[in-house]
Amino acid sequence: MSVDTVRLSQPAKDRLTYLKRTTGITQWNVLCRWALMLSLKDPSTPLVKDIVTDSNVEMTWKTFAGQHGDIYLALLKQRCVAIGEDPSDENVARMLTVHLHRGIGYLGADKEMATAEGMVRTVIPA
Template sequence: MIIKHFKLSQPEKERLIRIKAKTGVQNWNILCRWALCWSLSEPTIPGSIDPQSDSNVEMDWTTFAGEYAEIYEAIIRQRCLNDGLGDDPNTLIRYFRLHLYRGINHYSTRDVLKSCSDLLESALPKEKA
């Protein structure tokens, strides 16, 4: 388990509320999984500004990851190794939060999501020009 529990930042909470309204997906953990996966699919390392933990939205790892907890952990660990960051516990926690933060920010950006179908389309492979 990467982390026992974590709190979202107030901006993340507000962004997730907007994403919930656009998509109709009501569960924080489901939206957070989508956000994490989107960020992990991006080739760049997320920014290094650690998100605050200042909202009242708290989630434990088993709620976040569900029955796929081991898979999410393995993917995050491998991504950290691929990026040359190592896989010590603090690095895994930090980059899990940075990827989650980046994914939530992406999905909350104007015009990225207008409906649940936009969320589903974001999972499709990107077309190469």
């Protein structure tokens, strides 16, 4: 295990608070899982490298990842390797933070994803 606690920045918390209200999805971890997967789906490297996780939102890895923790961890390690970084605990934790925050940005930027139905439509083409 390389990640114990998942923490969010204040801007990420604010964006997720809005999304909780508009989508009806009330759990931070569910929205965060969507955000992580949206970011990992994008093959580019996130531009932001340093993120201040200064909000009061934090969750354990088990809460964040649920029963699929091994899959999320493998995807993060694979992304480290893909960009030429050692999949060390520190690099995996940093990868989680930058991809989680980029994904939260994606969720908040696309008006289509302001509803649960819109979120599903973005990943399952009609």
